Amino acid sequence: MGLEAVLNHPAVWRGNECARVAFAVPTGFAELDAQLPGGGWPTGAITEIYAERAGVGEMKLTVTAAARLTQEGRWLSVIAPPHVPYAPALASHGIRLERLLLIQPGSVEDNLWAAEQALRASCCGAVLLWQDHINERALRRLQLAAESASTSLFLFRSARVAPASPAALRLHVSRVQGRTIVRILKRRGGGLPAPITLDLHGTPVSRVRRPAAPRVREPLLTALF
Amino acid sequence: MLWLALRFASLPLEVYARAVRASDPLAVVSSTGTQAEIVACNDCARRRGVKQGMPPAAASALASDLQVVPRDVAAESAALERIAAWAIQFTPAVSIAPPGEVLLEIAGSLAIFGGLKRLWREVSEGLRALGYAATIACAPTPLAAQWFARAGSSVRLRNSDALRAGLAELPIEVMQPSPDALGLLQNIGARTLSDYLALPRDGMARRLGQALLDDVDRALGRLPDPRPFFTPPTFFKASQPLPAPAQEAEMLLFAARRLLVELCGYLSATASGAQRLTFSFSHHGREPTRVTLSLVSATRDADHLTNVLRERLERTALPCPATDIALESELLLPLASRNLSLLPDAGQDEEAAAQLIERLRARLGDEAVLGLKRFADHRPEYAWRPCQPGNKDTSTGLVAGRPLWLLAQPRSLGEDAAAPCYDGRLTLLAGPERIEAGWWDGHDITRDYFVASNPNEALLWIYRERDPGGRWFLHGFFA
Numbered sequence: 088m089g090l091e092a093v094l095n096h097p098a099v100w101r102g103n104e105c106a107r108v109a110f111a112v113p114t115g116f117a118e119l120d121a122q123l124p125g126g127g128w129p130t131g132a133i134t135e136i137y138a139e140r141a142g143v144g145e146m147k148l149t150v151t152a153a154a155r156l157t158q159e160g161r162w163l164s165v166i167a168p169p170h171v172p173y174a175p176a177l178a179s180h181g182i183r184l185e186r187l188l189l190i191q192p193g194s195v196e197d198n199l200w201a202a203e204q205a206l207r208a209s210c211c212g213a214v215l216l217w218q219d220h221i222n223e224r225a226l227r228r229l230q231l232a233a234e235s236a237s238t239s240l241f242l243f244r245s246a247r248v249a250p251a252s253p254a255a256l257r258l259h260v261s262r263v264q265g266r267t268i269v270r271i272l273k274r275r276g277g278g279l280p281a282p283i284t285l286d287l288h289g290t291p292v293s294r295v296r297r298p299a300a301p302r303v304r305e306p307l308l309t310a311l312f
Numbered sequence: 313m314l315w316l317a318l319r320f321a322s323l324p325l326e327v328y329a330r331a332v333r334a335s336d337p338l339a340v341v342s343s344t345g346t347q348a349e350i351v352a353c354n355d356c357a358r359r360r361g362v363k364q365g366m367p368p369a370a371a372s373a374l375a376s377d378l379q380v381v382p383r384d385v386a387a388e389s390a391a392l393e394r395i396a397a398w399a400i401q402f403t404p405a406v407s408i409a410p411p412g413e414v415l416l417e418i419a420g421s422l423a424i425f426g427g428l429k430r431l432w433r434e435v436s437e438g439l440r441a442l443g444y445a446a447t448i449a450c451a452p453t454p455l456a457a458q459w460f461a462r463a464g465s466s467v468r469l470r471n472s473d474a475l476r477a478g479l480a481e482l483p484i485e486v487m488q489p490s491p492d493a494l495g496l497l498q499n500i501g502a503r504t505l506s507d508y509l510a511l512p513r514d515g516m517a518r519r520l521g522q523a524l525l526d527d528v529d530r531a532l533g534r535l536p537d538p539r540p541f542f543t544p545p546t547f548f549k550a551s552q553p554l555p556a557p558a559q560e561a562e563m564l565l566f567a568a569r570r571l572l573v574e575l576c577g578y579l580s581a582t583a584s585g586a587q588r589l590t591f592s593f594s595h596h597g598r599e600p601t602r603v604t605l606s607l608v609s610a611t612r613d614a615d616h617l618t619n620v621l622r623e624r625l626e627r628t629a630l631p632c633p634a635t636d637i638a639l640e641s642e643l644l645l646p647l648a649s650r651n652l653s654l655l656p657d658a659g660q661d662e663e664a665a666a667q668l669i670e671r672l673r674a675r676l677g678d679e680a681v682l683g684l685k686r687f688a689d690h691r692p693e694y695a696w697r698p699c700q701p702g703n704k705d706t707s708t709g710l711v712a713g714r715p716l717w718l719l720a721q722p723r724s725l726g727e728d729a730a731a732p733c734y735d736g737r738l739t740l741l742a743g744p745e746r747i748e749a750g751w752w753d754g755h756d757i758t759r760d761y762f763v764a765s766n767p768n769e770a771l772l773w774i775y776r777e778r779d780p781g782g783r784w785f786l787h788g789f790f791a
Contacts, residue, residue, distance in 0.1 A: 138791075140768055140770060141717075141770065141789055141791060142717075142770035142771055142772065142789040142790060142791050143769065143770060143771075143791075144771075144790070144791065145791055146716045146717070146791035147716065147790070147791065150716070160661060161661070162661070162665050162668075168717075169717070170717035170718060170719055170720070170788075170789070171696075171717070171718055171720060172684065172716060172717065173692075173696060173714055173715060173716055173717060173718040173788060174684040174685060174686045174695070174696035174697075174705075175686050175692075175695050175696060175710075175711055175714050176714035176715060176716045176718075177684070177716070178686055178705065178707075178710060179710045179711060179712055179714065180716075183705070184683065184684050184685050184686065184705035185683065185685075185702055185703060185704050185705050186702075187683055187684055187701075188665075188668075188669070188681065188682075188683065188701050189681070189682045189683065189684055189698070189701075190672060190676070190680060190681050190682075191676075191680050191681075191682075192676050192680055193676075193680070197675070197676060200675070201672055201676065204668060204671055204672060205668060205672075208664050208665070208667065208668035209661070209664045210661045210662075210664035210665040210668060211665075211668070261769075262769035262770070262771075263769065264769075265765070265769070
């Protein structure tokens with residue numbers, strides 16, 4: 088067996104590259120895929136996404152991968168989202184709505200329980216969970232559950248980054264000058280690349296017609312005569 | 313023909329003890345006239361010296377905490393029927409031999425279950441899960457199988473030569489002769505069936521009657537021995553008395569689990585699945601508490617049903633301890649068996665999803681687990697609806713430029729020098745998109761929608777009312 092064959096073996100990891108992971112779901116963003124082990128979101132593991140504030144593109148990052156999974160017939164569980172995910176927008180991103188499960192438990196305990204159930208069920212391709220405060224023990228439980236059925240867990244948390252976590256991938260998302268900046272805080276295989284700039288929302292059409300102050304509409308009949 | 317005899321020697325005890333863990337002494341008493349005697353007791357009681365045939369007072373003297381319950385013959389025969397209904401999953405030819413035996417004709421089932429050894433194991437493991445201790449014996453004739461089971465010998469005899477040799481060693485008590493006949497046989501020194509077979513037939517017929525001789529001929533297969541086959545009822549109902557009132561979920565679950573295993577055996581025997589189950593927990597002097605499990609799809613998976621029930625019991629506390637659990641399945645639907653496949657297929661995913669939804673709903677409530685679908689309406693807040701998970705999304709139109717989050721209620725925005733504000737002045741990036749609809753149902757809107765961003769770079773979906781006030785509202789986030 089030549090040296091090249093040994094080095095190319097999937098079980099061999101070389102310190103200067105990011106780890107090769109057998110299974111990953113492409114994120115849909117080539118710049119991001121290039122920096123992620125396996126070329127996408129890790130399956131059977133936790134991905135933590137810290138959004139600097141709501142509305143910086145944290146959800147949009149995951150939507151392409153989620154759409155791909157639902158089109159393969161897997162289910163997508165959305166647990167305790169801050170607002171109702173808007174069905175027409177999800178559909179226009181390619182998500183099959185009949186494969187979506189919206190779960191709104193009332194308490195932290197129930198959120199974690201529901202996430203664990205969804206992860207352990209073999210039907211779910213991805214679980215999206217919004218949960219800010221979560222202790223390390225609960226996180227490890229979720230990690231084990233994700234491993235048991237090779238499901239991806241996306242955990243959305245607010246900007247305060249917890250010091251340590253068993254997550255396989257941790258990202259910080261912010262927006263500067265209309266562009267989304269993704270910083271990788273932790274990935275399998277180590278090494279932290281430079282922040283990645285993504286144009287998530289496309290360049291909005293800058294041609295805005297400033298609305299005139301609304302006129303009082305005249306009754307239709309007078310307009311006709 | 314090959315018969316499997318299941319003998320339930322401690323059935324009088326098990327109709328009570330199935331619901332309890334074997335750590336408390338328990339004895340069943342049968343009273344005939346003025347005399348009462350113990351007919352069965354559990355291991356714990358036996359260790360303390362309680363024996364079959366003892367008067368209850370003597371037994372209580374040996375074990376002061378002994379629970380003594382009266383024999384319930386009706387419950388025993390109901391239990392036998394339920395075992396028979398459960399056993400139909402192994403063969404269509406099941407026969408009940410009261411008071412404590414069930415017979416299975418298994419010659420045709422051997423190929424399906426992969427041989428006698430495997431079928432034997434499945435039957436004995438199944439009976440253990442049901443909570444019954446049985447002696448199993450296999451012989452070419454039903455009566456011989458019964459006799460071996462009564463003698464406590466778990467033989468597997470496949471041909472008549474082995475049968476003849478095996479029967480010869482059995483004690484004559486297994487034939488259950490009348491006390492007179494038994495006395496006579498013992499007096500002339502006939503201890504085993506081989507002794508009995510060596511005696512002259514005509515003399516035996518004269519002294520003991522033809523019946524015993526015929527029995528032996530049936531056991532040896534010389535005379536026909538037709539058995540009535542059991543037909544399962546079209547409706548499942550079973551109940552389980554608790555030996556002591558219980559209120560904790562775990563205790564109730566232990567007893568309910570056995571009812572569920574029985575139900576699932578019955579369901580697979582009748583090729584059906586249950587979609588709605590009702591448990592009723594009886595209390596002393598109160599209306600029973602009813603717990604109904606409604607399932608997304610019909611199932612006969614005992615583990616899944618137990619999980620759903622566990623979540624439900626942990627959520628609903630009983631008002632007072634229960635003395636009896638009854639299970640009724642109200643909605644039985646035909647459920648085809650799934651073919652086993654090498655690779656995971658879509659059907660498995662569907663089943664796993666249905667089970668997940670049920671488990672979640674059992675704990676969180678129906679309204680906390682939903683699906684979403686689009687609805688053909690131009691007004692953003694009416695363009696989606698919650699629905700049952702897995703419902704087909706029939707709408708096809710795609711609209712671009714919609715945010716991923718929509719606020720349940722539009723939020724009124726402040727204004728700063730005629731520009732809308734949300735954490736600072738907003739910059740309009742795209743728009744307007746005019747939406748004017750709904751005059752027909754009284755919820756009409758006339759709005760101009762814009763994509764805007766604030767100094768924190770959050771992308772927002774805002775609109776301005778097209779009425780004279782012209783107020784601004786926040787309606788969604790491009791998250």
